[in-house]
Amino acid sequence: MTDLVDLQAPAPARRTPRSLTLSVGLVLVGLHLFVALLTLFWTPYDPTAMTGGRLEPPSWAHWAGTDRLGRDLFTQIMIGSRIALTVGAGAVAIAAAIGVTLGVLAAFATRTLDDVLAATFDILIAFPTLLLAMLVVAATDTASLFSAILALGIAISAIVARLTRILAKRVLAMDYITAARTAGSSWPSIVFRHVLPNIWPTLSVNFALQFGIAIIAEASLSYLGLGAPPPNASWGRLLQEAQGTVYTAPFGAVAPGIALVSLVIGMNLLADGLRDVGDPTRRRSR
Amino acid sequence: MSRRQSWAGWGAGIATALMLVLGGAGAQAQDADPSAVIRIGSLYEPQNLDNTAGAGQGITEAFNGNVYEGLFQLMDDGSVEPKLATDYTVSDDGLTYTIKLQPNVTFHSGDPLTSADVKHSIERVTAETSKSSRKSSLSTIESIETPDEQTVVIHLKERSISLPYNLTYVWIVNDAAGDLTTSADGTGPYKLDAWRRGSSISLVPFENYWGEKPKNGGVVFNYFTEATALNNALLTGAVDIITSVQSPDSLAQFKDNPAFTVSEGASTTKEVLAYNDRVEPFSNVKVRKAITRAINREQLLRSIWGEYGTLIGSFVPPTDPWYIDLTGVDPYDPESAKQLLSEAGYADGFTFTLDTPNYDPHPIVAQFVQNELAKVGIKVNINIITANEWYTKIYQARDFEATLQEHVNHRDIVFYGNPDFYWGYNNPEVVELIASAEASATEEEQVEKLKEANRIIAEEAASTWLYLYPQIVVSSASVSGYPVNGLNSQFFAYDIVKRAQ
Numbered sequence A: 001m002t003d004l005v006d007l008q009a010p011a012p013a014r015r016t017p018r019s020l021t022l023s024v025g026l027v028l029v030g031l032h033l034f035v036a037l038l039t040l041f042w043t044p045y046d047p048t049a050m051t052g053g054r055l056e057p058p059s060w061a062h063w064a065g066t067d068r069l070g071r072d073l074f075t076q077i078m079i080g081s082r083i084a085l086t087v088g089a090g091a092v093a094i095a096a097a098i099g100v101t102l103g104v105l106a107a108f109a110t111r112t113l114d115d116v117l118a119a120t121f122d123i124l125i126a127f128p129t130l131l132l133a134m135l136v137v138a139a140t141d142t143a144s145l146f147s148a149i150l151a152l153g154i155a156i157s158a159i160v161a162r163l164t165r166i167l168a169k170r171v172l173a174m175d176y177i178t179a180a181r182t183a184g185s186s187w188p189s190i191v192f193r194h195v196l197p198n199i200w201p202t203l204s205v206n207f208a209l210q211f212g213i214a215i216i217a218e219a220s221l222s223y224l225g226l227g228a229p230p231p232n233a234s235w236g237r238l239l240q241e242a243q244g245t246v247y248t249a250p251f252g253a254v255a256p257g258i259a260l261v262s263l264v265i266g267m268n269l270l271a272d273g274l275r276d277v278g279d280p281t282r283r284r285s286r
Numbered sequence B: 001m002s003r004r005q006s007w008a009g010w011g012a013g014i015a016t017a018l019m020l021v022l023g024g025a026g027a028q029a030q031d032a033d034p035s036a037v038i039r040i041g042s043l044y045e046p047q048n049l050d051n052t053a054g055a056g057q058g059i060t061e062a063f064n065g066n067v068y069e070g071l072f073q074l075m076d077d078g079s080v081e082p083k084l085a086t087d088y089t090v091s092d093d094g095l096t097y098t099i100k101l102q103p104n105v106t107f108h109s110g111d112p113l114t115s116a117d118v119k120h121s122i123e124r125v126t127a128e129t130s131k132s133s134r135k136s137s138l139s140t141i142e143s144i145e146t147p148d149e150q151t152v153v154i155h156l157k158e159r160s161i162s163l164p165y166n167l168t169y170v171w172i173v174n175d176a177a178g179d180l181t182t183s184a185d186g187t188g189p190y191k192l193d194a195w196r197r198g199s200s201i202s203l204v205p206f207e208n209y210w211g212e213k214p215k216n217g218g219v220v221f222n223y224f225t226e227a228t229a230l231n232n233a234l235l236t237g238a239v240d241i242i243t244s245v246q247s248p249d250s251l252a253q254f255k256d257n258p259a260f261t262v263s264e265g266a267s268t269t270k271e272v273l274a275y276n277d278r279v280e281p282f283s284n285v286k287v288r289k290a291i292t293r294a295i296n297r298e299q300l301l302r303s304i305w306g307e308y309g310t311l312i313g314s315f316v317p318p319t320d321p322w323y324i325d326l327t328g329v330d331p332y333d334p335e336s337a338k339q340l341l342s343e344a345g346y347a348d349g350f351t352f353t354l355d356t357p358n359y360d361p362h363p364i365v366a367q368f369v370q371n372e373l374a375k376v377g378i379k380v381n382i383n384i385i386t387a388n389e390w391y392t393k394i395y396q397a398r399d400f401e402a403t404l405q406e407h408v409n410h411r412d413i414v415f416y417g418n419p420d421f422y423w424g425y426n427n428p429e430v431v432e433l434i435a436s437a438e439a440s441a442t443e444e445e446q447v448e449k450l451k452e453a454n455r456i457i458a459e460e461a462a463s464t465w466l467y468l469y470p471q472i473v474v475s476s477a478s479v480s481g482y483p484v485n486g487l488n489s490q491f492f493a494y495d496i497v498k499r500a501q
Helices: A002-007 A015-039 A073-107 A111-126 A129-139 A143-172 A175-182 A185-224 A236-245 A251-278 A280-285 B010-023 B057-063 B115-126 B163-165 B229-235 B248-255 B286-293 B297-305 B335-342 B360-376 B387-395 B413-417 B428-437 B442-461
Strands: B003-006 B038-042 B073-074 B079-084 B085-090 B096-100 B139-147 B151-156 B190-198 B199-205 B219-223 B260-275 B352-355 B379-385 B404-406 B464-476
Touching: A015 A073, A015 A251, A073 A111, A073 A143, A073 A185, A073 A236, A073 A251, A111 A143, A129 A143, A129 A185, A143 A185, A175 A185, A185 A236, A185 A251, A236 A251, A236 B360, B038 B057, B038 B229, B057 B219, B073 B163, B079 B085, B079 B163, B096 B115, B115 B139, B115 B151, B229 B248, B229 B464, B248 B260, B248 B464, B260 B286, B286 B335, B286 B352, B286 B360, B297 B360, B297 B464, B352 B360, B352 B387, B360 B379, B360 B404, B379 B387, B387 B404, B413 B428, B413 B442, B428 B442
Parallel strands: B038 B219, B352 B379, B352 B404
Antiparallel strands: B003 B085, B073 B079, B085 B096, B096 B151, B139 B151, B190 B199, B199 B219, B260 B404, B260 B464
């Protein structure tokens, strides 16, 4: 083994932790993605069926135990993965659509409009994500999975918009943009050919981070009863339901907690890894 | 003919009966320490000290029967006994009550109790500015006269057999006392020592109490904002008693431990699946009965409360005088539920929205109902709402199909006699029975009529009464003599004794 390594081109030793971050992130997120897809076809039990006794501890039959109604917790946690990923992806997609559009618009706008937009983003960012999402949910008539996604997407879009604006402005100040303008390129062509491709790597890292934030925010909303309504097995609702029984049946809170933490850490590691891979300046500085 | 009820000589019998009941709740009282201060742990700190100023249930818990007394007292077994009244007579038409007061009663401030205090106290509750939840039940009072210092005459607009019961909610306060939101001046066995906001209310025995002296050296109500902290306080000996436990799961740590006593009493809190009886399909009795039969309430109760709690077949709990066991009217039977649904024209089921308050136990109860009804073809959409939304959307606007709610009051079957109530149950026969029951000449007649009303609402499944909450009191094993039912949140402290250490 050692001989082999010696024969190889001298790989920089510091590269290992970088790719480790990325691979652990990929594995964690991939695992959740696999479970989420699996639940579309198969779960150990019917998630609403009362198949066990009240608060049974983990066993071979019920890997994560049962809840107060005797429903299998492992099944509900698996479905929770699907809900978390749906919410994360949906919220980030909405945030990207709104945020990138407004951010680019601000970067291109006249000075006055730019100032107004920038101030609006700053004000929206000053609201905690969760609070903003609660306001949006309150404005919709009934809580549903969609209203939770929409609320979180809107709440996160301000962060994305501000980042996009700054990144786009930096690109717009470049000489090649001046050259493109002189050459008569229309602004849509500048946006799609020059701005977006240049800011995309940084944005996608941010999306991965916001993905994790959206998942935690959805769990918080569900914990407060404002997220996806039952019987959607959101981890936040599972945690809320387990709260009262945490002394007698701690597994009910531990298992969804582990699921939530592993996905969020996975997303953060993925974001970290993506940044290290995608950011050339950072790579050089190491 | 004038009906006269004399209460002389009853006191001793009641005391004996109470001791028998309470003796079973805890340890023997033989080596009790008469100077021991009883520390009671509760989650319900009052907002202020005045029950006509929106103080909340905590003030009833701390002060009813302890600091303040009424003309009558609602005992822990649900009976109504005279307290500051010695006896009373009712005129033939039932519209005039002449009440004699207990002699030699003084307030904590030293003032003697007079009929003027009683008049003042009742008018305080019925006043325009009063926030008392019992205001409307006393609205039949037309005027109050005080012919002499020991006699009160109450004139009614219409007959009201429940007047003595309704008067149990009226504290007799000193008419010379000023603002009662931060101080107290009652006639009870304890006087207020100190209220430390956010922390505790301490009561000390009143040396000039007219009746039997408290069996302990004082009481401190310690307030907690969180059930776990409260349980820990009992575990570590910081309090002696917890007034009401809200989930069975915290009991595990006390149940098998000889250092603690867990007692289960009868509460008046009912978990209700209430329909909007005005709207299709819930206006159809068969649909309501079908839903009731489709839900396995026994399994639900065991899921929520473990081994505690009681099944009820109607809105009336066992501590109401008109209780009858109606659990057999619509037993769990999914097959007959399907049968009833097809008779009602819903053989293929239907879909409805269940507005569910966002706090325990409602969301989990809603999921259980959703599961059970899916088996008979009814699809339930759960809509989670806050307590505030429940009040505006359901209680005020009646904009709902079905909802879950816990109803806490004692003797609240009257809600089914009010077609304007949020669930809109409107059966003229029940309305008539409930209205005429209040105008009854005798209690027997009242009980008879309300039993009949009770039977009808159960037969028609006006709502589905899922279960009755248990009332669980946990105490240190060295403490006994406390009330087990805690009716209307009362917690009489004067008979509590603590064994000498």
